[in-house]
Amino acid sequence: MTQTEIKNGINEICEISLEVDSFYHDNSALVSKLNSVPKSDIEKAINYYAPRTGVIVDLRKEVLDYLNSGNKLDIPKLDGFVLKHKTGKENQYRAYKNYYSIFFPIITFYGHNSIRDFIDSFIKEIIIDLNIDGEVKSIYFDFQGARQQGSDRLWLxxxxxKQETQSTGLQFFLDFYKGKVKYGIYRHSDKTYVKGPVENLPNNFVYDDMIKLFAENKNLIVSDVPEKDAILNIALENHRLYKISHGSFKSKSKEITLNTFIENQWIVIHENTGKGQSDAFKNELTDGDFVYITLGGNELLSLAKVKAGSWGYIPEDITGEEGWIYREVEYFKKPIKTDISDLKSFKEFIYPSGNSTLTEITVDKIDEANERIFEPFFFVHFISEDATELKANGEVVKLPNNVILFGPPGTGKTYKSIEEAVKVIQGVISLNHEENKSVFDNLKKEGQIEFITFHQNYSYEDFMVGIRPDIESDQLKFKPYKGIFYEIAKRARDNYAASSLEKPKERSFQEVFAEIIKPLSETGQSVKIKMSSGIEYTITDVGDYSIHFSKPNGTSLHTLSIQTLEEIVDGLREFASGLGPYYNPLANLIRERKKEIKSNRTEPKKNYVLIIDEINRANISKVFGELITLLEEDKRIGKKNELRLTLPNGEKEFGVPPNLYIIGTMNTADKSIALIDIALRRRFEFIGYFPDYTRLEENEGLLLKKINQEIYARKKSADFLIGHAYFMAGIETSKVLKNKVIPLLIEYFSGKIDVVEEILKDTGWNITYDIQKYDWNVEFKL
Structure with missing residues (x-):
């Protein structure tokens, strides 16, 4: 290249950078440029987009057709096109910060070909003049941007x-921005210049001065080789580790798309990916987490570290379809082996061939993943201190027995209670909420978890012990009732006692009773029970609560209570008269069979969890009664200040075991913590949950933050804020505002329309109350 060619090329790029900068601030400048695009370039763009479709693509196509018909745009006309395509699809427009980010292809696709040709030649010229051909590689992004959303700068x-990407090493770097050119030796990892930078207006740029600086520091680039000799130990600390598969882009036809992901340092997933994986990708991945990236089961791509920031939509120009979303990461380690055929036989989700897109490698799987994946294929060993939570005997780290998750509505308290319950019992949880929910449901079926929602009419008799009408009797009578707390406390107490004695597990009442009536339940064959006199009575039917039987004389209008039978078996009740001759032989039979050991396996210690949703909506002191004392950790069975008491039903020596955990949730908009009974507050740990704006897309995060600032300014309390979960249900923002947020604000501020309008005034939305229709108008400001 001649010096003149270089000078002209630098001048042209700097002039374009000034022009593009004006498009970011002045829509009239952008409209004027769109109107001046040559008809030949417009026709080429129309042909390019003809086979394509998408939310943004369809908007571009309509604008191109309008221009191609000889029409001229103005700002109102362009606003109208945008509003037409954006309405009802606001989410897909979140990533587009200005009109240039939407319409740049009309200007740059063909209008900037000359500067792309110049940059290709310019890079070759630099490499030849520095005599480093074969030792380096290059990359550049022009004013279309790395993300195909437009950019106000061009850099190379x-x-x-030998470096994986430019972001992992040192680089000769040139940056064209706002009419100037800047160059130097740049390190992307901490965004600093090792040498330079030198910044010039185009008229003052001297190519030979730049080459001199680069030549003097050439050895920095040539010797910048990643170390491969020793295993790299990476401490996870408080971060997590995942697998993510880009298997949808493994074909040769998707190579350009995949390279774009690598150049942009992205991991990607489709928003329709099931089993909660896309939600986890959006909301659970956090700054500092690690991922290993695969191309399905065929190839390992890289190790990467998640960077701060929210997710965003990938432009359809890159993927060719809607719905793909990305997170920014730092690719830092390529695999040292490309042949992964040794891993093909492993089908668990953590492996490349596992049928999942996003999976957390939990602490109990890290050693296995190190041995089979990270050490042999990446020369990396991940270290997790959290793995010590899983002790050799299967016990878990001690957690508080009584916890209340509190906060304003929509902050994820009930959602989190499910994961906390699983964590209490298993020691670890998955990244995937649906997987945790599946474990939760299984544990609930097995009796280790119970879930109850308190309300104003909930009582001690519902929660602990009381009496209920006997609906199976033809006479008015009552029967004892055991509440949800009593039942789960009994299961936890039985397990604690058996595991503490280290004796073989005794069979449960339910197991033995089901075995006795098995002929009746499976084949309809009646079951005979021998009485102390030697004669037999016959069980003819078993309901949910009662046992129907025929006396030896043949009369059959008689029932036994299953609950009463269980109490007799457990020694909690005696029945010497009346129906005693029928209860006692069956109870004795069950006792004998309970002692029959089917296995030498001892009872393992288990944790049990009672979740009380909306715990502050009931009269807590009335519901808990004397239990309030037994809940204290040092008053539980086996502790130094163990307490037991007699229940109102006469049962003696009732205590609460240490393996029973209570997780409550509390909506502070209903009742502040300050109004909770002091005795209860003293016995529970309170963990606050508040709006987390980082879990939302940027625009929605800013919107919610502004609303909450206005609420706090008026209420002087965080109890009435609005949580992020309202904006995470996949509902359009306008509908969330109208159907969720505004009704809540109306409630908070006693129906005062003017106050609600004032709160929503500077949020970027036009929100007004129509006094003719008595309805709210909610529109996004363009």
Whole structure:
């Protein structure tokens, strides 16, 4: 290249950078440029987009057709096109910050070909003049941007050929921005210049001065080779580790798309990916987490570290379809082996061939993943201190027995209670909420978890012990009732006692009773029970609560209570008269069979969890009664200050075991913590949950933050804020505002329309109350 060619090329790029900068601030400048695009370029763009479709693509196509018909745009006309395509699809427009980010292809696709040709030649010229051909590779992004959403700068980087990307090493770097050109030796990892930078207006740029600076520091780039000799130990600390598969892009036809992901340092997933994986991708991945990236079961791509920031939609120009979303990461380690045929036989989700897109490698799987994946294929060993939570005997780290998750509505308290319950019992949880919910449901079926929602009419008799009408009797009478707390406390107490004695597990009442009536339940064959006199009575039917039987004389209008039978078996009740001759032989039979050991396996210690949703909506002191004392950790069975008491039903020596955990949730908008009974507050740990704006897309996060600032300014309390979960249900923002947020604000501020309008005034939305229709108008400001 001649010096003149270089000078002209630098001038042209700097002039374009000034022009593009004006498009970011002045829509009239952008409209004027769109109107001046040559008809030949418009026709080429129309042909390019003809086979394509998508939310943004369809908007571009309509604008191109309008221009191609000889029409001229103005700002109102462009606003109208945008509003037409954006309405009802606001989510897909979140990533587009200005009109240039939407319409740049009309200007740059063909209008900027000359500067792309110049940059290709310019990079070759630099490499030849520095005599580093074969030792480096290069990359550049023009005013279309790395994400195909437009950019106000053009930059290029030349870096060591052995580095995975320009972001992992040092680079010769040039940056064209706002009419100036800047160059130097740049390190992307901490965004600093090792040498330079030198910044010039185009008229002052001297190519030979730049080459001199680069030549003097050439050895920095040539010697910048990643170390491969020793295993890299990475401490996870408080971060997590995942697998993510880009298997949808493994075909040769998707190579350009995949390379774009690598250049942009992205991991991607489709928003329709099931089993909660896309939600986890959006909301659970956090800054500092690690991922290993696969191309399905065929190839390992890289190790990467998640960077701060929210997710965003990938432009349809890159993927060719809607719905793909990305998170920014730092690719830091390529695999040292590309042949992964040794891993093909492993089908668990953590492996490349596992049928999942996003999976957490939990602490109990890290050693296995290190041995089979990370050490042999990446020369990396991940270290997790959290793995010590799983002790050799299967016990878990001690957690508080009594916890209340509190906060304003929509902050994820009930959602989190499910995961906390699973964590209490298993020691670890999955990243995937649906997987945790599946474990939760199984544990609930097995009796280790119970879930109850308190309300104003909930009582001690519902929660602990009381009496209920006997609906199976033809006479008015009552029967004892055991509440949800009593039942789960009994299961936890039985397990604690058996595991503490280290004796073989005794069979449960339910197991033995089901075995006795098995002929009746499976074949309809009646079951005979021998009485102390030697004669037999016959069980003819078993309901949910009662046992129907025929006396030896043949009369059959008689029932036994299953609950009463269980109490007799457990020694909690005696029945010497009346129906005693029928209860006692059956109870004795059950006692004998309970002692029959089917296995030498001892009872393992288990944790049990009672979740009380909306715990503050009931009269807590009345519901808990004397239990309030037994809940204290040092008053539980086996502790130094163990307490037991007699229940109102006469049962003696009732205590609460240490393996029973209570997780409550509390909506502070209903009742502040300050109004909770002090005795209860003293016995529970309170963990606050508040709006987390980082879990939302940027625009929605800013919107919710502004609303909450206005609420706090008026209420002087965080109890009435609005949580992020309202904006995470996949509902359009306008509908969330109208159907969720506004009704809540109306309630908070006693129906005062003017106050609600004032709160929503500077949120970027036009929100007004129509006094003719008595309805709210909610529109996004363009």
């Amino acid at each position: 980087a030349i870096y060591n050929i």
